[in-house]
Amino acid sequence: MSKPKQVTIVDVAEEAGVSIATVSNVLNRGGIRSSKETIRKVEQAAERLGYRRNTMAAGLSRNKTYEIGLIVPGLNGYYGQLAEHLQVEAHNRGYHLSVFSSGGFDPEIERRNLEVLQQRRVDGLICHGLAMGFESTRSIVNSGTPLVLINGWDWPEDIAIGAVNLGFASACEQSVKLLLERGCRTLCYVSSKRSKAIDEQRHIGFIRGMERYGNGINYEVADAKDLDVDVFLRKMREGHPAPIGIVAFDDHVALRLICGTLRLGIELPEEMKIVGINNDYIAEHSYPGLTSWDIPYTFQAQMAIDKLLSKLSNQQAAEQDEREINVPLTLIERHTTNALKGGVNEHVAKGN
Amino acid sequence: MSKPKQVTIVDVAEEAGVSIATVSNVLNRGGIRSSKETIRKVEQAAERLGYRRNTMAAGLSRNKTYEIGLIVPGLNGYYGQLAEHLQVEAHNRGYHLSVFSSGGFDPEIERRNLEVLQQRRVDGLICHGLAMGFESTRSIVNSGTPLVLINGWDWPEDIAIGAVNLGFASACEQSVKLLLERGCRTLCYVSSKRSKAIDEQRHIGFIRGMERYGNGINYEVADAKDLDVDVFLRKMREGHPAPIGIVAFDDHVALRLICGTLRLGIELPEEMKIVGINNDYIAEHSYPGLTSWDIPYTFQAQMAIDKLLSKLSNQQAAEQDEREINVPLTLIERHTTNALKGGVNEHVAKGN
DNA sequence: CTGTTAGCGCATTCAC
DNA sequence: GTGAATGCGCTAACAG
Numbered sequence: 208m209s210k211p212k213q214v215t216i217v218d219v220a221e222e223a224g225v226s227i228a229t230v231s232n233v234l235n236r237g238g239i240r241s242s243k244e245t246i247r248k249v250e251q252a253a254e255r256l257g258y259r260r261n262t263m264a265a266g267l268s269r270n271k272t273y274e275i276g277l278i279v280p281g282l283n284g285y286y287g288q289l290a291e292h293l294q295v296e297a298h299n300r301g302y303h304l305s306v307f308s309s310g311g312f313d314p315e316i317e318r319r320n321l322e323v324l325q326q327r328r329v330d331g332l333i334c335h336g337l338a339m340g341f342e343s344t345r346s347i348v349n350s351g352t353p354l355v356l357i358n359g360w361d362w363p364e365d366i367a368i369g370a371v372n373l374g375f376a377s378a379c380e381q382s383v384k385l386l387l388e389r390g391c392r393t394l395c396y397v398s399s400k401r402s403k404a405i406d407e408q409r410h411i412g413f414i415r416g417m418e419r420y421g422n423g424i425n426y427e428v429a430d431a432k433d434l435d436v437d438v439f440l441r442k443m444r445e446g447h448p449a450p451i452g453i454v455a456f457d458d459h460v461a462l463r464l465i466c467g468t469l470r471l472g473i474e475l476p477e478e479m480k481i482v483g484i485n486n487d488y489i490a491e492h493s494y495p496g497l498t499s500w501d502i503p504y505t506f507q508a509q510m511a512i513d514k515l516l517s518k519l520s521n522q523q524a525a526e527q528d529e530r531e532i533n534v535p536l537t538l539i540e541r542h543t544t545n546a547l548k549g550g551v552n553e554h555v556a557k558g559n
Numbered sequence: 560m561s562k563p564k565q566v567t568i569v570d571v572a573e574e575a576g577v578s579i580a581t582v583s584n585v586l587n588r589g590g591i592r593s594s595k596e597t598i599r600k601v602e603q604a605a606e607r608l609g610y611r612r613n614t615m616a617a618g619l620s621r622n623k624t625y626e627i628g629l630i631v632p633g634l635n636g637y638y639g640q641l642a643e644h645l646q647v648e649a650h651n652r653g654y655h656l657s658v659f660s661s662g663g664f665d666p667e668i669e670r671r672n673l674e675v676l677q678q679r680r681v682d683g684l685i686c687h688g689l690a691m692g693f694e695s696t697r698s699i700v701n702s703g704t705p706l707v708l709i710n711g712w713d714w715p716e717d718i719a720i721g722a723v724n725l726g727f728a729s730a731c732e733q734s735v736k737l738l739l740e741r742g743c744r745t746l747c748y749v750s751s752k753r754s755k756a757i758d759e760q761r762h763i764g765f766i767r768g769m770e771r772y773g774n775g776i777n778y779e780v781a782d783a784k785d786l787d788v789d790v791f792l793r794k795m796r797e798g799h800p801a802p803i804g805i806v807a808f809d810d811h812v813a814l815r816l817i818c819g820t821l822r823l824g825i826e827l828p829e830e831m832k833i834v835g836i837n838n839d840y841i842a843e844h845s846y847p848g849l850t851s852w853d854i855p856y857t858f859q860a861q862m863a864i865d866k867l868l869s870k871l872s873n874q875q876a877a878e879q880d881e882r883e884i885n886v887p888l889t890l891i892e893r894h895t896t897n898a899l900k901g902g903v904n905e906h907v908a909k910g911n
Numbered sequence: 912c913t914g915t916t917a918g919c920g921c922a923t924t925c926a927c
Numbered sequence: 928g929t930g931a932a933t934g935c936g937c938t939a940a941c942a943g
Contacts, residue, residue: 216936226914245913308642587921612920619920622935
C-alpha cells in the first residue's frame, strides 16, 4: 500500500522475455525499429504490468527534461488564461509546462520559483512581467537556460530577443482615436501602476494617441489603486467638457467605473464612454456592454512556445531575423462607446 | 552556451577538497553533522561554482519527489485562486505543486494529465471536480498514490476519505433562508450544470433550504448555460409573486442577472434579490453590490495539503477519526439582498 | 534487429 | 566525521 514498488523496464523486460534496451526502444518510439513481434510482446507486457516510464530517470539519462517553466504574476484573469493556453500548446509539442505564480510581483517568491525551476533543470523558461531586475534575469540567460519573455517591452535586447509582446500600446492609442471619433472632448487613462510594465505600455500608447490625434485636447491619468471611483467620476464630470472618454487599464477596472456611473446616474454612452482591455467575461456581460480589446490567447501561446522551442534546437543559430514578435489585439465594440446618442447599431445590440 | 554542463556535487567536492558524500551531507542538512570547517568549505565551494541540486537525480535516488500534483477544471476565478493558495501552502511545507488544468472537465485531457503526473512519480495528488469516473480514480488510489479530493461530496468512501469539502450546500441553504427572511415570495436557483458536482451540491442545498424554510413557497431552477437572461427575468417577474429571490451559481452568473435587471429596469433590492457565491472581485465592485459567500482559500488550501501530507507519512495509519473535513463559507452581505425598501444599513453602505 | 554496458547526479549504507 | 561503493530507472552508444 505504501509505495508498492513501481514497475520498471526491468520488470517489463523479464515479462516480455527481452532485454531492457529493447523495451526502452519500443516504448519510446524514437529509436531503432523493432520487429512487429517484439513490439507486440513488449507492449503487452507493459500493459499487463501497468508500466509507466519514470520521468526523472529518463530526464536524468538523456540530460533533457521536456519540461518548461512558466512564471506569471498570478493565476487570475488574463494570466490564468495565458497559462492555460501555454499549457495546451506546450503539451501539443511534447513538453510539460510547470506553472508558477509569483504572487503578484513579489521578487522574493519569484526568486524562489526560479531557483526551483533551475533545480528541476527545465529546458526553457517563459516569463511574464518579471519583478526582478535585468541583471538577475541576464544571469539566468547566461546560465544556459533559454528564456522567452512575454510582454518584455522595455528589456535590454540581449535578454528580450524573441520576446512575444502584445500590442497594448497601439490598442490604447487606437482607443484614444476611437473615443475622439465618437465625440469625446476630455480623455482619461485609468492606470494600474502595480502591474508594472503591463501598465506602462498602455500608458505610453494612451499618451501617443493623445499626441497624435488629440489636437491639444485635455487629458488626465489616474491610478486605479485606492481610487475613490465616485469622487473621481464626479470630478471628471464637473470639471471637464463632456462627453468624457475613459481608457481603463483592464475590464476589471472598467467594471468599477461602469458601476460608478450607474451609481451616480451618469448616462453611459452619452455623458461618458469607456473602453476596457482583455475582453473578459465582464466585458461581455456587464451592463452596459463594455467595449474592449480581445486577446488572441492561442496565437500568443503558440508564438511563445514556438520561440522557445526554436531557441532550444538552434544552438544560438540565426533566428536573428525576427527579434520581437508583436501580437495585435482586436477591438470588440459594445455599448460603452456608442456614438453620440442612442445610435445603437446591430453590432452593439448584439454585443450586449 | 548551449548546455554548459551544469555543476554537480562532484565539481563541488573537488573544489572543496572533500568527497561527494560529504557534500551531499552538508547540502541537505538532514543527515549527519559535519565539522564547522567542512561545512564552510563546502558551502563556499557550492556558492562559488553556482551549484544547484539536480531535482531528478535526488528524486530518483531517494525514491521521493516532493512534488504533488493538482488537477483542476480550469485556472479562472475560484479554481485559479485555489491553485495559487495550494501552491503557496505546498511550498511552505517543502513541496512543489504541479498544476494541471483539465480544460473544463474534459475527461481526455484529465487522463493525460494524470498519466503525466504518475510518470513524474508525484508523491501525492489533489484533485478537484474530476470528470473521470470512480473506477479510474480508484485505480489511482490503489496504485499507491495518495489522493485528496476537494469537493468530492458524492464519492465513494474508500476514495474520498479525507476529502476537503466546501460548505456550498449549507451556504445555499442559508441563502434561501436569508432571502425568505428578507421577504422574498418566489425563489429560484440559477445553476451551472456543466460544473458538475460543484453545481449539484449547491442545488441540493437550495432544495433543502426550500424544504426546511420554504413553507411550500414556489421555487424554480434554471440553468445558466444558454440562458436568455432577459427572457428569464421577465418571465420570473410576470409569472410570480414579488419580490423574487435568486440564488446564483456563482458571482459570474449573478453579474449576468444583475445586468439583466438593470437593462429591464427591475428594481434590484425591491423587486428582486440576488445572492452569489465566491465573493469575487465582481461581487465587490458590481452595482449594486452583490451579496455573496466568501471562500476561505488559505484555510482550505492548508487543510488539503495537511491531509495529503498526513497520508504520505502515516502508512495507512489511523486517521480514521476524521473522514471528511468541511470548510464553511461566510456570508458577505451587500446591496442585492437588502430588506424590503431602502433599508440601507451601515454594512451594506460599506459593502458597496 | 537485439542485448551489453556505461553512465546521468545524487543519497545512502557501511567501513574507516 | 568522512569517504568509497552501490543503486535509483532509464538512455545511448556499441557489439553481436
